[in-house]
Amino acid sequence: MEIHQKITDLIRSKRTQLPTLPVIVTNILKVAGDESASAKDLVDIISKDKAISNKILRLANSAYYGFSKNVDSIFQATVIIGFDEIIGLTIGMSVFSTLHEKGPHSILDMQDLWMHAIGCGSVAKKIVKKTVPGAAEQIFMAGLLHDIGKVIFTIYFPEEYRTVLEDAKESQTPLHHKEKETFGLDHAMLAGLLMESWKFPDDLLLPSSFHHNSAACPPNYQHHAMIIELANSLCQRAGIGYSGNPVIARTENISHKLGLTDQDVKTIVKELKEQRSEIEEFFELIT
Ligand SMILES: [Fe+2]
Ligand SMILES: [Fe+2]
Known part of the structure; x- marks a missing residue:
């Protein structure tokens, strides 16, 4: 309580x-x-x-x-x-x-988390390019910021979050489920609240808030939420960075809804793996 x-x-x-x-x-x-x-x-x-x-x-x-x-x-x-x-x-x-x-690196490696975030932004852009030509830029930022709720947990609740991360790993449970059990909300919802307090626009706030539950996102931004949900899982599959979530969600449903074939998805993951050193350089340049 x-x-x-x-x-x-x-x-x-x-x-x-x-x-x-x-x-x-x-x-x-x-x-x-x-x-x-x-x-x-x-x-x-x-x-x-x-x-x-x-x-x-x-x-x-x-x-x-x-x-x-x-x-x-x-x-x-x-x-x-x-x-x-x-x-x-x-x-x-x-x-x-x-x-x-501010992020205490000992609880969740911040470099790994930001590599995951940059990777996710990059994949989200690739997905948009394949599905909605000409509208790729805005989504990059949602990908980059989708997991900031985790940074807030590590800053404000370090000990509780350490336990949550360990429990999720041990039980191979999706991290956001364990967060909800402990905190009553998960990092995606927390990212949404944070972005709201920063007065971020809906096209950024909503895809981030619903990146683990795009089906519940308000219709206007559902497409973007699906892209971030898929990008998140593909980035995990490509092994770019690490976000503390031990489970890779199945997202075939989402990729099909977005009109991507299984081959498209494989190609995206392959391209992302090949981009590793560029993403590392990107990380070095923004920190
Ligand atoms: Fe997440
Ligand atoms: Fe993520």
Whole structure:
């Protein structure tokens, strides 16, 4: 009972207790939600933050993106990587650095978790490209942030979460089931609450909240939730990073609903395995 109360308190007084994000995220979210905003508005905001700008330039020139010519300005990076993906990267990096420093690595290896997150974002993008051409960028951020609830558990409930992780491993039970038993909510729901407190838009918040239960996601965002649920499982199958979940969920149902053949799925997993060193480089560049 005590633990449920603690979680309720944490969420209720979220403004004071949950990690707060840098101002750049609020400004970028404004641009993301404003249809009349231009690439220049985005470039202006990013350029004010030297650390983020440098990371974006290094990423734009990394093997992960694999562009043949040298990218030497944020404007150029925005044009070739894409407006939405730059927004995703900037928010992802800010959330990442806010939480990364705080996560106690001894409970859940944060490098493994973020490798899983980057892998999941990459696969989600591949899935979108195969299923909804032309709409790949936004989903990357949902993939990158889908498991942030786990970081919150490790920061605020380290001992309880250590037990949850050990129990799940020992009994080979999906991690989110064990979390729900102990905390009354799982990391996906917690990610949703956190994103709500950060005023993230629904297209980011809902796919993350429902990534272990896409069938229950509100219809408008169900497609995205299915993509993240599938990406999560394919990333585990490819062995990129580790998210503390000992069970790989069966997702044939979801891949078929998304119109992917079993061969498509195999190809995606194979491509992801081949991308390991690029994902490692990506991780090095954003931390
Ligand atoms: Fe998850
Ligand atoms: Fe995950």
